[in-house]
Amino acid sequence: MxxxxxxxxxxxxxxxxxxxxxxxxxxxxxxxxxxxxxxxxxxxxxxxxxxxxxxxxxxxxxxxxxxxxxxxxxxxxxxxxxxxxxxxxxxxxxxxxxxxxxxxxxxxxxxxxxxxxxxxxxxxxxxxxxxxxxxxxxxxxxxxFFDHPLFVSAFADALRSAHEGLENARTVFTAHSVPDSADKASGPPEEGGRRYSRQIAEAARLVAAEAGVAEYDVVWQSRSGPPRIPWLEPDVVDHIEALHAQGVPAVVVCPVGFVSDHLEVIWDLDNEAAERAGELGMGFARAATPNxxxxxxxxxxxxxxxxxADAPARKLSDFPMAGCTVDGAPCAIGCCEPARRPATATGRPAR
Ligand SMILES: CC1=C(CCC(=O)O)c2cc3nc(cc4[nH]c(cc5[nH]c(cc1n2)c(C)c5CCC(=O)O)c(CCC(=O)O)c4C)C(CCC(=O)O)=C3C
Ligand SMILES: [Fe+2]
Incomplete structure (x- = not known):
């Protein structure tokens, strides 16, 4: 059809x-x-x-x-x-x-x-x-498509180029933080949750393997929401400080959670994270996104x-194929349910 x-x-x-x-x-x-x-x-x-x-x-x-x-x-x-x-x-x-x-x-x-x-x-x-x-x-x-070979290889080449000219740089993958409750609720309920952070970890593993990077970390960026609500941590800037304290001389940040160099990448990484690394005297480079x-x-x-054309669905991970649905149906009943929103000033929960 x-x-x-x-x-x-x-x-x-x-x-x-x-x-x-x-x-x-x-x-x-x-x-x-x-x-x-x-x-x-x-x-x-x-x-x-x-x-x-x-x-x-x-x-x-x-x-x-x-x-x-x-x-x-x-x-x-x-x-x-x-x-x-x-x-x-x-x-x-x-x-x-x-x-x-x-x-x-x-x-x-x-x-x-x-x-x-x-x-x-x-x-x-x-x-x-x-x-x-x-x-x-x-x-x-x-x-x-986080585990598609073309997505992975685009990031892997970008990561390799970002490492050029930086000695002993640690690879740090980043993705957009989300409320911990949203991560827990991600994926179909029977899978036990945290599909988002597990997919990010898997994409990082695949990209690192293809780029020949043995050691890396996965951290989060662009946290929003009220401070009392737990979000995925650590934050990329805190993590750069922790690496500095361990004597790591340089970092290469790879925003594997995004597809383009949009504002959260160019501000939170190229500005904030790069600036902090500079203050600490660390080398810094950021890998390009695939866009x-x-x-x-x-x-x-x-x-x-x-x-x-019935092209085969190429994928590098064992995660079940997901996301393809018609007319806005969720992938499965209860899949990635929106988190309950904090109450508004009127006392009613927000939409
Ligand atoms: C997982 C995720 C992605 C990746 C998946 C995807 O790409 O879709 C993503 C992408 C993006 N997020 C973006 C921008 C913003 N995200 C915000 C707020 C939030 N993001 C969240 C999550 C994500 N966001 C969440 C849980 C919130 C809290 C509010 C809520 O529950 O919805 C806010 C509000 C202000 C603030 O940051 O507090 C802004 C301005 C832009 C555009 C940048 C540009 O303009 O170039 C892009 C691509
Ligand atoms: Fe966002």
């Missing part, structure tokens, strides 16, 4: 100073992120003129995917929609419907499971289809071909 489009579904980011606060309000609506944290994150965006690189990076990746589709003789228009900022996925799906799209594949710009990385994109799909109504196209989300690597476009087209 055929598909008539590919929807590129991402997080979104502001593209000017006036867009920063409305964007942040969209991201954090009802999620209990303290106002001080929001003000601080707004400063990170304003530091770059209020422009997150994420939309540009997505547009560049889409252009590469369009070329790769054409090169492989696949006729599939690519649409772009976001969860939190224009182009909003609701508007994009409306345009797809108006263009006559009946069935589409969806590429989410996250490789992992978990609520923020997987199920929330299902919710985006469901919300966008509901907004469009009965003409909404059927939307099939592509699977998680601009030609293998990333090849990966997306290969995931598409699993659906349109």
């Amino acid at each position: 055929g598909y008539d489009a590919l929807l590129w579904l991402s997080f979104g980011g502001p593209e000017g100073p006036d867009e920063v606060m409305p964007f942040l309000e969209n991201v954090t609506r009802g999620r209990g992120v303290p106002p001080e944290r929001l003000a601080e994150v707004a400063q990170h965006y304003q530091h770059f003129g209020g422009v997150s690189p994420i939309n540009r990076l997505n547009r560049e990746a889409i252009a590469a995917v369009e070329k790769e589709l054409a090169a492989q003789g696949i006729d599939l228009p690519v649409y772009f929609g976001n969860r939190n900022w224009q182009p909003m996925v609701e508007d994009t799906v409306a345009r797809m419907a108006a263009d006559g799209v009946r069935r589409a594949l969806v590429f989410p710009t996250s490789a992992y499971g978990g609520y923020s990385a997987c199920r929330q994109y299902d919710e985006d799909i469901e919300r966008a289809r509901a907004a469009v109504g009965e003409n909404a196209p059927e939307l099939t989300k592509l699977r998680q 601009a690597d030609p293998r990333f476009a090849e990966l997306v087209v290969e995931l598409v071909r699993e659906h349109i």
Whole structure:
């Protein structure tokens, strides 16, 4: 059965100073992120003129995917929609419907499971289809790809290059921290939870093995939320301090939890982590994310071909295949349930 489009579904980011606060309000609506944290994150965006690189990076990746589709003789228009900022996925799906799209594949710009990385994109799909109504196209989300050989080898080459010129540097993989409760709730209940952090650990293991790195750590970055709620630790900056205390002379940070050099990578790593390492007199380098690597476009087209050409689903881990569902259904009953949100000022739990 055929598909008539590919929807590129991402997080979104502001593209000017006036867009920063409305964007942040969209991201954090009802999620209990303290106002001080929001003000601080707004400063990170304003530091770059209020422009997150994420939309540009997505547009560049889409252009590469369009070329790769054409090169492989696949006729599939690519649409772009976001969860939190224009182009909003609701508007994009409306345009797809108006263009006559009946069935589409969806590429989410996250490789992992978990609520923020997987199920929330299902919710985006469901919300966008509901907004469009009965003409909404059927939307099939592509699977998680953290263990795909093209994803792993792009990171492995980037990690190797980042090590060039740094003696005895320790490899430190990072991913976005999430509330401990969200990590516990990730994956189908019968699996016992923590699918997100276990997939991150597995991706790190695969990348390190391919890059020939024997010793490494997995740490977390970009923590949000109220301080009293436990999130995955240690934080990358604290970890760099701990490594310094152990006499480690240099670090190479590899943001294996992300696909592009978006704001959380260029601020939290290239700015904050690099600055702390510099203050401590440590060498520092950051490995590139796969977005601009030609293998990333090849990966997306290969995931598409699993659906349109019965291409084999290549994967390097034993984790069960997950993430591929239709019209925003969760992978399994109870899979990656959203964490209970802290009560709002009105005493009612936030959405
Ligand atoms: C797991 C994960 C990924 C990876 C998977 C994926 O890529 O989807 C990710 C990606 C991203 N997160 C991003 C930005 C933000 N995330 C925030 C807040 C949060 N992230 C969370 C988790 C994740 N986030 C969580 C649990 C929260 C707390 C609030 C909530 O429960 O939802 C906030 C609020 C302010 C703050 O940081 O406190 C911002 C601004 C950007 C865009 C950067 C740009 O603009 O270039 C990207 C790609
Ligand atoms: Fe985030």
